[in-house]
Amino acid sequence: MSLVPWPASTLVTALVALALEGAVGWPAPLYAAIGHPVTWIGRLIGGFDRVLNRDDFGAPLRRAAGVVTLIAVLAITGGIAWGLQSGLEALVPGFAGLLLVGILAASLPAQRSLDTHVRAVAEALERDLPAGRRAVSMIVGRDPSRLDEAGVARAAIESLAENFSDGIVAPLFWTAAAGLPGGVLYKAANTADSMIGHRTPRHEAFGWAAARCDDLVNLPASRLSALWLVLAATITPGADARTAIAAIRRDAGSHRSPNAGWPEAAMAGALGLALAGPRVYEGEVYDGAWMGDGRRDLVAADVRRALGLYRAALAVQATAFAVLLVAFALV
Template identity: 45%
Template sequence: MTTASLLIPALLLDAIFGEPRWLWSRLPHPAVLMGRAVTVVDQTLNTGKHRKARGVLAIVVLVACAGWLGWVLALFGPLVEILVAAILLAQRSLCQHVEAVASSLSRGPNEGSTAVAMIVSRDTTGMTTPQIVRSAIESGAENFSDGVVAPAFWFLIGGLPGLMIYKITNTADSMIGYKTPRYRSFGWAAARLDDLLNLIPARLSALMIAVVGRVLRSWSEIVKDARRHRSPNAGWPEAAMARALRIALAGPRSYDGKMQEFPWVNGSGSRSAGAHSINKAVSVLWATWALGLALTVAIVALL
């Protein structure tokens, strides 16, 4: 069977069942296990001199182990490949987390800021409703690329080894890929490899969102905004989503108590979006997921 034919049921299983609490309350989720592996290399190698070289060694070890594990799991047959791929995709859980922010906002900004704090790293205390809405939508767009399109893309390209390598890299980047004194050198390799692996998926995500949102005619503006983003990849799905919803995203936000000025994405869009915009964003994410599923079916038909 081709990876495309295996991806179809994996996408459907993830969309239907998401992250079953009854299962992951009893067993450690693979993402948790990957996090533990990153913690081990961090504690073992992130000491002394030559932190950058040690960080390169860390990501090489993690990638090699993840690729090997993916190869071993694939030996157990298509059913195991489908189940593992479904577990490592995140469409349903992503949309549920974003929807939870809209639901919490109906009870007031304090509830909304508490909910959005679960999915963003910026300061959320004292956020206004538009700030909460922008944060939720930005997180949804970025994580659609990181958590759905990129894993599916690398599964198509490299099967379970490709998917596992992507996921361990993405996990490492989320844990050690920061420009802090501790991780500036050690996390450099993880961050750069994650940027590389997300290069195509991020742009593909933006293109698909633009098609679904019927804003493909604004592609040049989407590209312009994406290139102004501090991340080489995150700005692409955000810029497409901003235009699909006709709202402004990004802009100033606070980290660790310090306000930072970031450029607006689609700055001419509305800056007073409400909870309904979050629900519209979730609808766009599901429609884009459906487009991805249709494209996968087309690949199978062509092959």
């Protein structure tokens, strides 16, 4: 058990993770040597999918097998994370132990990687449209060959907003709430949704539990990410916090996702843009609602504006965690 009481202990873990991942990310040599925790979780989920998601099962059995899969994956990953945290805190008590736990937790957020990939879209789109399409295909699932310049820019900004919530704010929120086990459990649930939470013939029933769980665990972070973006708009040149709030109130609830609309509407409103709307996935047209009522003819410069707002939101988040840590330390 840590000598530093909760929630100060978990806030330290989250702050260390945020700072370390922002500074160095997940280094390529380390990835080449051992992979990444998300890929390990993915292999575990893939194994359950191959064994339990049987073609001869009807929908009720597949749904039950999916529930078993989710519970097993959460139990295994959460148990390992709890064991690692408990072991480190027992071997290295006090603040030093929390630093070590924070180093492990730095594998959970993806702020540096997200910045790199979205910036690559802006740089490619500034060169030409085909390069922009190739770059955006690395971060979105829609068919890039159908996208014009505005479509590429919009896809990149939407990915930035949504991944800010579920790739950064959510794992750090759950780490701040429950330490390394909380962050790892979130990543396991989110990875399960990414792999099996699809409405396809194979996964609609089997992935039902994963999809519902992901919606639930992302609910607090999606609202929090919208708040960080609104606050960031107050310190970002060219952004407007009032229009961000208006867009959230008007549009967030009409998004096809119960969570993605919050950061997307906040970013759209803050930047005076329109995001989401109709799009094509795997050859099918989806008539999505628009987030924001601003300009629809987006350009590469708008991607860079979105990155500026995103970086300010990261600073807001770090400041909020630090203020909370000081406040709890003084109690």
